[in-house]
Amino acid sequence: MLKRYWRLTLAGALLVSGTVQAQGEVTNGQQVAMQGDGSGAPCLACHGLDGAGNNAAGFPRLAGLDEKYIAKQIRDYNSGQRVSPIMQPNVDNLSEQQILAVAAYYAQQPVPAAPAAGDAELVAQGEKIAKRGDWNHYIPACESCHGPDNQGMGATFPGIAGQHPNYIKQQLNAWRAGDRHNDPNQLMTGVAERLSEQQIEAVAAYLGAQQAVAANGGPQ
Ligand code: HEC
């Protein structure tokens, strides 16, 4: 009788707490970044614990990106909507709770200082495309979707100011080649396929040298 009573109490306690977690599951965002999904490499190995990423290696900066955008990208890798043989094995074992936790963690990291701008002429050309577009080639200003100064607009339009130039180029080329296709209504595909290779170089050089502003207000 006593045993039965304890069982019932335990069940009640689980119901009240509202969450039944898998045993031993790590649900702290920083710990997820340090340990990874349990089967792949830890996030920090490539993105850093601070989320700064790495330009030369093509690892995107995650620090200060919108947390819902980050979570969507992880889900897209897992569903195959966004394809990356490097990323997918590192996130395919994350639970939804871990995805939300690690996304919130990286969104809250302070954004690193922007590197100095390179080739002035290239950067000036990139600025024009980013702010005004190129109507001779039906290319809208990046700002018209990515928000003022390309700092991002909510969860749908990520901040691209202060993202690593090599990563920006890779993504634009992936859209042009049809390899990335997780954009709502193919909003980005239509833009990327009209950009020339030279324009991609220019806009990446410009954006990479802009100071990013954290989407969710930065560290608290
Ligand atoms: C072995 C290196 C590596 C590891 C480990 C890794 N990533 Fe990545 N990550 C990448 C690369 C490379 C890309 C860009 C892939 C592409 O082209 O889509 C990326 C892209 C991403 C993106 C998309 C960013 C954007 O701006 O759209 C998110 C979010 C992300 N990673 C989160 C994580 C998290 C969370 C973990 C740990 C659970 C993790 N990554 C582990 C290399 C890595």
Ligand code: HEC
């Ligand atoms: C019509 C709206 C629209 C315009 C204009 C636009 N974008 Fe985008 N862009 C998007 C959307 C939506 C996404 C996010 C797709 C997703 O959910 O994965 C995106 C994502 C991106 C990404 C990937 C960011 C990341 O973290 O992975 C890059 C890089 C990018 N855009 C560059 C540009 C550049 C450069 C321009 C201007 C030449 C531009 N975009 C103009 C809608 C737009």
